[in-house]
Amino acid sequence: MATRDSLSLAIASTQQIDPYLPHVSSSNPSLKPYVTLTFATSLDSNLSLSPGTQTTLSGPLSKAMTHYLRSKHDAILIGVGTANADNPSLNCRFEGVGGYGGQGLEGQPRPVILDPSGRWDVSEQSKVIQLASTGRGRGPLVLTYTEPQIAMKELLEKVSGKFISMFQQSNTKESTPRFQWADLLAVLSREGITSVMVEGGGAVINDLLHPSNITLVNSVIVTIAPVWLGKGGVQVCPEERVDGGSKVSVGRLGNVKWVPLGDDVVLCGRPSV
Numbered sequence: 001m002a003t004r005d006s007l008s009l010a011i012a013s014t015q016q017i018d019p020y021l022p023h024v025s026s027s028n029p030s031l032k033p034y035v036t037l038t039f040a041t042s043l044d045s046n047l048s049l050s051p052g053t054q055t056t057l058s059g060p061l062s063k064a065m066t067h068y069l070r071s072k073h074d075a076i077l078i079g080v081g082t083a084n085a086d087n088p089s090l091n092c093r094f095e096g097v098g099g100y101g102g103q104g105l106e107g108q109p110r111p112v113i114l115d116p117s118g119r120w121d122v123s124e125q126s127k128v129i130q131l132a133s134t135g136r137g138r139g140p141l142v143l144t145y146t147e148p149q150i151a152m153k154e155l156l157e158k159v160s161g162k163f164i165s166m167f168q169q170s171n172t173k174e175s176t177p178r179f180q181w182a183d184l185l186a187v188l189s190r191e192g193i194t195s196v197m198v199e200g201g202g203a204v205i206n207d208l209l210h211p212s213n214i215t216l217v218n219s220v221i222v223t224i225a226p227v228w229l230g231k232g233g234v235q236v237c238p239e240e241r242v243d244g245g246s247k248v249s250v251g252r253l254g255n256v257k258w259v260p261l262g263d264d265v266v267l268c269g270r271p272s273v
């Protein structure tokens with residue numbers, strides 16, 4: 001059943017996307033979650049006009065497609081840069097899911113925030129907390145290296161979210177500590193998450209596209225909007241890959257399908273290194 005603020009998409013479009021989505025029958029909690037990398041980009045590979053700002057790239061149909069994807073994944077993952085810049089809802093507003101015409105929280109993904117240093121500026125007013133407290137989304141999981149304040153813990157626990165403390169490698173020399181993707185996916189798996197869509201932002205996507213991580217990605221679904229944002233934006237451009245002393249491409253998509261949706265085109269594929 002549709003509600004006033006729910007989104008919908010023609011079955012002909014969802015059928016084109018379905019082969020790239022996780023399937024319930026293949027879900028096995030002991031395995032690595034199915035990983036879908038998905039975001040909206042400009043023609044010059046920008047996610048937003050500048051760091052710390054939100055830029056609308058998706059048109060109405062591709063936005064509905066993104067919410068269809070959200071309805072098909074157990075979790076939706078972003079970095080703290082996006083959480084602070086966008087104050088995102090991170091729920092699913094596709095018609096028929098819980099809170100938007102459906103029962104309970106069925107079809108609502110669990111938001112996951114990568115926040116190693118405890119930078120997320122979250123409060124009772126944050127959209128993700130508001131939606132979870134009114135039954136239109138799930139409480140977030142925050143992966144961190146820090147010890148959160150009691151008030152923060154209570155804020156999250158009130159909406160069935162929580163902080164998860166990540167084990168920090170003692171021999172790390174990184175000034176900005178990073179979770180290993182295999183480790184964080186194992187943590188999600190232990191939380192019962194069998195599929196995760198990684199939405200962004202730039203740092204998270206570029207890290208996942210790193211030659212050593214790209215093999216963890218099952219499918220890629222990218223909305224391309226017909227606009228150039230110009231220099232100074234948040235760009236998708238992973239680390240270069242060198243093999244035998246020569247530069248080679250980082251990765252390529254196989255099983256490619258292009259799905260036009262309004263003014264945008266949605267590129268679906270599977271990494272084939």
Ligand SMILES: NC(=O)C1=CN([C@@H]2O[C@H](COP(=O)(O)OP(=O)(O)OC[C@H]3O[C@@H](n4cnc5c(N)ncnc54)[C@H](OP(=O)(O)O)[C@@H]3O)[C@@H](O)[C@H]2O)C=CC1
Pocket residue numbers: 038039040041046047048050051052053054055057078079080081082083085086114115116117118119176177178179180181199200201202203204205207234
């Ligand atoms: N068009 C689109 O589809 C989307 C656009 N965006 C846009 O992207 C921009 C935000 O991107 P960006 O600034 O790059 O921020 P991100 O959302 O990518 O968050 C980056 C931060 O997340 C943490 N992080 C990233 N990777 C890891 C890891 N492997 N382990 C642990 N922590 C990690 C780090 O936190 P720390 O620094 O504390 O160590 C890092 O600085 C915004 O403008 C937003 O609007 C975002 C999503 C989608």
Ligand SMILES: Nc1nc(O)c(N)c(N[C@@H]2O[C@H](COP(=O)(O)O)[C@@H](O)[C@H]2O)n1
Pocket residue numbers: 039040054055056057058062063066078082083086087088089090091199200223
């Ligand atoms: N698919 C897509 N298109 C755009 O144009 C975008 N700017 C984004 N951004 C991502 O969606 C999040 C916002 O989601 P809510 O509507 O608030 O739930 C934002 O945080 C980015 O992850 N995505």
